[in-house]
Structures are given as structure tokens and as C-alpha cells.
Amino acid sequence: MTSGTAEFDLSSQETHVRRIIASPFVSLDGVMQAPGGATEDPSGGFDLGGWTMEYSEEKSGGAVMRMVGTLARPNDLLLGRKTYDIFAGFWPNAPADNPIGPVFTRANKYVMTSGSGELAWANSHPVHSIDELKTIKGGTGADIVLWGSSTLYPQLLEANLIDRLLLLIFPVMLGKGKKLFGNTTHPVKMKLVASEMTPTGVLMATYESTGIPTFYNLR
Numbered sequence: 001m002t003s004g005t006a007e008f009d010l011s012s013q014e015t016h017v018r019r020i021i022a023s024p025f026v027s028l029d030g031v032m033q034a035p036g037g038a039t040e041d042p043s044g045g046f047d048l049g050g051w052t053m054e055y056s057e058e059k060s061g062g063a064v065m066r067m068v069g070t071l072a073r074p075n076d077l078l079l080g081r082k083t084y085d086i087f088a089g090f091w092p093n094a095p096a097d098n099p100i101g102p103v104f105t106r107a108n109k110y111v112m113t114s115g116s117g118e119l120a121w122a123n124s125h126p127v128h129s130i131d132e133l134k135t136i137k138g139g140t141g142a143d144i145v146l147w148g149s150s151t152l153y154p155q156l157l158e159a160n161l162i163d164r165l166l167l168l169i170f171p172v173m174l175g176k177g178k179k180l181f182g183n184t185t186h187p188v189k190m191k192l193v194a195s196e197m198t199p200t201g202v203l204m205a206t207y208e209s210t211g212i213p214t215f216y217n218l219r
Contacts, residue, residue, distance in 0.1 A: 018137050019163040020078060020156065022146040023067050024180055025052050027170055031177035032150055035170075040086060046177050055170055055200040063204055067145050067166070068100050074107035076142045078133075080149035081113040087147070088121040110136060110144065112152055130159050137161065154182035164208050165190060171201040189213040 025035040034040040034049035042049060069075040079087060087104065094101030109124040110133070119126060127133050137144065146152060146162070156162050190207035197203055 018139065018141055019143045020137060020146060020161050021067070021075075021143055021164040021166060022153070022156070022162050023064075023166045023168070024148075025168045025170065026180050027051065027172050027174045027177075029173040029175065030179045030181070031174040032148070032180045033177035041082070041178075043082075044178070048174055048177065051172060051174060052168075052170055055172075055198070055202050057198055057200050059196070059198040060168060060200075060202050060204065063166070063168070065099065068103050069107065069142070071103055071106060074103045074142065076108040076110065076144045077104065078110050078112070078144045078146040078149070078152070080152050081111060081115065081117075082151075083148035084109065084111045084113075084119070084121075084124070088119075088124075092121060107142070112149070112155075130155055130161070133161065134159070150178045150180060151182075153180060154184055157181070157188050158184045158186075160188070160209065160211070162188075162209060164206065167203075167205045167207070169203040169205065171203075186212050 024032045026032050033044075033046050034042070035052040036050060037053075038049040040049045067075060077087075087109075091101045091104045105122055107123065109119075109121060110127050111119055111124055112127050112133070114128065116126075127136065146156070153162075189210045189212065191210050192205060193208050194206040195203065
């Protein structure tokens with residue numbers, strides 16, 4: 001395990017094997033719903049949106065920008081349909097001085113969806129199955145970063161498709177809201193490869209998948 005920023009560099013790279021990198025913002029009690037704004041995702045009566053904002057500072061902001069990439073080398077996005085609709089309603093119209101909006105617009109956006117509704121945001125591509133996503137991942141191109149999309153975690157973990165997990169763990173318990181992980185039929189083993197604390201107490205922990213562990217029955 002290392003400390004420092006080296007392991008947090010997720011800048012886009014053209015590779016023969018693309019990685020899927022999950023990047024959730026999560027509370028101490030596992031909630032990931034609506035971290036960025038009061039109206040981001042009020043579903044289920046969630047009224048605590050924007051709970052990460054008081055912890056924002058340069059170090060965690062830099063980690064986010066490395067996940068976003070740059071206009072010249074954007075990382076691709078993987079989104080559930082609900083998260084896509086939230087992003088598409090905000091980022092194309094973000095203020096001109098916001099560095100994220102133009103990068104997201106230029107990047108490929110892979111949207112896991114069972115429907116046939118229009119994806120109007122530029123460079124958006126529907127993905128209708130895990131097998132289709134495996135084909136995309138097996139091609140060449142930028143790394144694919146999973147943003148939000150709590151419903152995708154069980155599917156991706158079940159298929160062993162998450163190569164790297166960058167958890168930004170915020171020092172707050174929310175007591176309600178959508179949780180990060182669901183159930184899978186098998187365990188997933190991760191190795192901690194980097195950790196760093198921000199001045200506001202956010203723990204940034206990077207894990208890499210090492211496959212399905214073998215557990216021994218000790219009874």
C-alpha cells in the first residue's frame with residue numbers, strides 16, 4: 001500500500017485492455033445518494049442532497065478531475081439511466097468556467113438501460129446488457145469511470161467488471177438514502193493500493209480487484 005497521489009492518477013490512457021473504475025462518494029454509513037446538490041436525486045424523499053459540499057477542498061477536487069480527465073484525453077463515463085438523465089440535465093449547460101462540463105460532453109458516455117428512449121447528449125451510447133459492456137471494455141480506448149449509478153454496482157461486481165474502486169469516504173453518517181453496495185452471489189476480493197486523507201477528513205482509498213477469494217470452512 002502507498003500513500004500520496006501517484007495511485008490516484010486516473011488520467012485517460014489508450015490501452016489494449018480498458019479498465020472500469022468506480023468512483024463513489026460515500027458516507028460512513030454507506031450512503032451515496034445525491035452527494036453534489038440538494039435537488040440532484042430527491043427520490044425516496046431524500047432531503048440531504050449536497051452532503052459532500054462542506055468537505056470540498058483542493059485535494060479531493062484534484063482526485064475528481066483526474067477521474068474526469070481532460071479535453072484532450074477524457075475518460076469515458078459509465079452511467080445508469082437515472083444518473084445519465086441527471087448528468088444530461090446539468091453538465092451540458094454548466095457555467096462556462098466549470099472545467100468538467102466540456103470534458104464530459106466530449107467523452108463517450110455508456111448508458112446501461114433496458115429502454116429505447118433517446119440519449120440526446122453528444123457521444124452517448126446505450127448499453128443493453130452486461131455482455132455488451134464486456135465487449136466495450138474489451139476494446140481499446142480510454143478507461144471507463146462509473147459515476148453514481150448505485151443500481152449498477154451489484155451487476156458489475158457479479159460479473160467481476162470493476163477493476164479499480166476509488167472510494168471517497170466522507171466523515172458523516174446520514175442515516176438514510178441509497179446505499180453503495182447490493183448483494184452478489186459471490187465475494188469480491190480487493191487490494192488496498194493507496195490511501196490519502198484530505199484536510200477536511202475525507203479518506204480517499206483506492207482498491208484493485210484481485211478476483212474471487214477462497215474461504216475455508218473452519219467449523
